[in-house]
Amino acid sequence: MLRPAGRQARGFFLFVGLSHRSSGVVCASIDPVYALLTMSSSSTPLRDIRSRIDQLDRAIVELLAERQSAVDDIADIKEQKNDNVRDPDRESQLMDRLRGIARDHDVSPDLVEDLFGSIIAHSVDRQNDRRDDARPSRLRKVG
Template identity: 40%
Template sequence: MKPLEDLRARLDVLDRKLLEIVAERQALGAEIDAVKRATGQSTRDFGREREVLLRARVDARDLGVAPALAETLLRSLIRGSLTTQEQARVAAQGAGTGRSALVIGGRGKMGRWMADFLASQGFRLTIADPAGAVPGYEWLADWHESALDHDLIVVATPLRIANELLVALAARRPRGLIFDLGSLKTPLLTGLAALREAGCSVTSVHPMFGPDTELLSGRHVIFVDLGHGGALDQARGLFASTMAELVVMELEEHDRLIAFVLGLSHALNIAFFTALAESGEAVPRLARMS
């Protein structure tokens, strides 16, 4: 019988080889995406994904590997490949090449996501946030210090201060596209209206995902139509090369639907905790089992 350490050393070698194969697969995926872009094909091919997964299950049985394990592994690899391809496609589009963007509140989680997303398109980024600088980007502690001569201004601040900020922006009439990232729009009515009345290029955006999201396939980005078609088209264009579902709706419709989405999740939590409280079960014991 071979010593345990020798067997573990062999596992380490195999793990390294697996990662080398994954890297090779990712590189090949990037080449495939370049061909797709050149021939006008979409990034995702669900039929092809199905073929890969079915073949993986068959091959796994032949090799004595659990088919479910093989499918899980291949799904992860496909997702990684799609993420790489989507990011390459966004970068290749170069929508921000030669253009500048200001992200107010860019130190926050969604602000940082948006800053990185815009930078990947070639935008020259400035972050305005009193919380501090973000490595790799120009920084202002106070957005009022900016000349506001950017091609794009994103308001990614907490909702409680966003409306006042939009009103202040309207007073200075920036020339570039302006949009917020708020999850609710009614609290921003005054600020959005002020920008519209000031003749600014304004719309409103709601990314329906969190800041840890890498792959936008299956995700939704909502664009609120404020009556400025050019602004709406520009904002949508920023996401055109992704696989996200782009949805346009009116402000009132947005908040009504989002109220249902948020309300249902809260209702489920309330129902769960009510049932737990009335069950008489000891929470510490349940926690150990969860």
């Protein structure tokens, strides 16, 4: 008997379970609910796909770190030239380009805009914090 009692009544055919009915005949039946219940995170397809997602998420975070390092380089240049941290023209060009790339890959352009809106907001904060840290302490912003 491979299936728990009480599930034998289900007349579906997905998961093979052997059971001795009252007749003594061994019946084979398949139960989708049981199949789903037993398809826990240890089952191979789900585990493999989650492992792939974990790798992709790691790659995304590593790319963000790389982007952050490039932004730090820009921050240094802008600070030397006393340029503004924010560049609205660059931001709108970047967003248009990314929305186009999203469309080409069947990803929601709004999702990409939200994500990059957040990434750029952090980028701007980081650049301002670096400028602030570089100032003599008596000239730093408080709060």
